[in-house]
Amino acid sequence: MRTVKEHNERLHEILDTAQKLFAEKGYGKCTVNDILNEIGIAKGTFYHYFKSKEEVLDAIINRAAGQVLERAQEVAANTDFTPEEKLYHIFMAMRMEEETDTMLIEEMHRMENALMHQKSLTTVVTLTVPVLAAVIEEGNRSGVFCCDYPEEYMQIFMASAVTLLDDGIFGFSPEQQRGIFKALIFTLGKMLGVDEQALWEKAAGHWM
Template identity: 60%
Template sequence: MRKVKEHDERKNEIIDTAQKLFSTKGYGQCSVNEILTEIGIAKGTFYHYFKSKEEVLDAIIERTTEIIISRAEAAATVKNLSPLDKLMKIFLAIRIENEMDSALLEEMHKAENALMHQKSLRCVVTQLTPILVKVIEEGNKTGIFHAEFPKEYMQIFLASALTLLDEGIFQIEPTQQQIMFQALITLLSKMLNIESNLLLEKAALYWQQ
């Protein structure tokens, strides 16, 4: 049991150190040797856990996704919170810029890391959809929502929002981004079959947090 713990601790140590170095030096300017020196381990130890520097970056992204999903699950299970409020809290949880610094976000948006970026988006959509569906179904039962296709609607909304509001994909002005945000919320209100102004007011309140 202790060996398993030591294995996880060492792996996390490599990920933590790499994330710090990628943030301060830049992913492209940081070598595996610098990670080794910072931790004080041999090259063989590094390659026991990771095949390449790219794989470490992948692990950082996966861990960030796990944090986002964990927070979304927590928001979905808050007692005495309406389905609408749960929905807003979940959407706050998927703001990846809250968990990943600008240097790593910029790295993920580079053309050579397109597949990695796609993987992170696919992972979020796949894991977040069931959480949102439960909330939508709860809203349907209480009469707040009237969504005919909860799963499909959430897949469409997440894929659209995560792509269109991603500055690394669509470099749009803040004003235009705000308009896009309002359009997406209006689309969501139609999916849920509720008053758009109600959802816009609620979304604006949460988005300022």
């Protein structure tokens, strides 16, 4: 067990350090040697865990997306929430608020990091859609929702939301973003078969 623990500790040390350096120096400018020097490890140790800097990036994105997924699953399993409340809280749980995450998000918004940005958005959508679809199916069973295509609708909604509301893609003003957000909520209401205005009033109170 001790060997496994040490392995995981070193793995996360590399990821934590790389994430910090990617945010500070920029992914393109940060080298494997920068990561090695920051931690104080040999190249052999690094390559025992990762084949390349790109593989480290994938692991960082997957770890962040996994944390979002974990929070979403925790909300979905909470029996104190109604299906409607679960949706609100899952969407809120998808926000990244830690300083390092914020810096990394800003770094991803740079043109040269478009691939990194795309990977992060795709991963989050792919992981969270099944959780959201399960909540909608729960709402269908209880009569709260009337949605014929839970998974497909969530794919459409999430793909639209993460791109349209992302500052690094379209760069809409806050006023424009609020209008888009409202339109998305009204669209969600139609998808779920609920009153759109009532859904907007609740959503605005939670998210804005």
